[in-house]
Amino acid sequence: MAAHMPSSGPLKAPRALPTLGHFLRGRDVRLKTAALWLIGLVMLGLPACSKPGPALPPQVASGRQIFMANCASCHNANPSLDGTVGPAIAGSPRALVEARVLRQSYPPGYHPKRTTHLMRKLPWLAPKIDDLTAFLAYYKAQPQK
Numbered sequence: 572m573a574a575h576m577p578s579s580g581p582l583k584a585p586r587a588l589p590t591l592g593h594f595l596r597g598r599d600v601r602l603k604t605a606a607l608w609l610i611g612l613v614m615l616g617l618p619a620c621s622k623p624g625p626a627l628p629p630q631v632a633s634g635r636q637i638f639m640a641n642c643a644s645c646h647n648a649n650p651s652l653d654g655t656v657g658p659a660i661a662g663s664p665r666a667l668v669e670a671r672v673l674r675q676s677y678p679p680g681y682h683p684k685r686t687t688h689l690m691r692k693l694p695w696l697a698p699k700i701d702d703l704t705a706f707l708a709y710y711k712a713q714p715q716k
């Protein structure tokens with residue numbers, strides 16, 4: 572194998588291909604400027620790509636967390652859609668959320684979407700009813716999210 576290796580000194584880049592060194596020493600200033608602009612634009616663009624979008628209002632973000640942990644398993648991670656057992660509930664008014672979550676009931680005169688009685692009450696969520704309602708209202712307004 573060694574017999575086939577070139578014996579004359581270290582490997583050199585072929586003349587026709589400009590090396591990084593050539594580029595940085597720069598004969599073509601316009602090319603260099605364009606390249607720097609391009610690098611700059613890419614660096615500006617990267618953080619924008621990694622962000623999921625504008626932050627949710629704090630109450631909506633809190634409600635979302637509670638919903639994902641306590642409700643999404645039966646309803647749906649997207650509350651505008653029916654879930655495995657529960658119906659779509661985006662836009663549910665506070666009185667309905669409170670009656671369901673705290674008392675396993677419905678507000679007077681409300682016509683339930685389902686005639687089943689599968690949902691259990693989750694009374695420890697009493698301090699979070701407002702956050703849940705805010706989250707459900709937010710998704711009603713922006714169903715695509």
Ligand code: HEC
Pocket residue numbers: 637638641642643644645646656657658659660663667668671672682683684685686687688689690691693696703
């Ligand atoms: C064990 C599954 C389950 C869990 C967990 C659950 N739900 Fe339900 N939910 C249901 C089902 C099923 C219904 C339909 C009525 C019934 O069978 O109880 C329902 C109905 C509702 C309704 C009334 C829909 C309508 O307009 O008739 C609301 C509002 C609601 N759930 C909110 C919630 C919220 C908020 C949570 C979380 C804090 C939650 N649910 C957790 C299964 C569940």
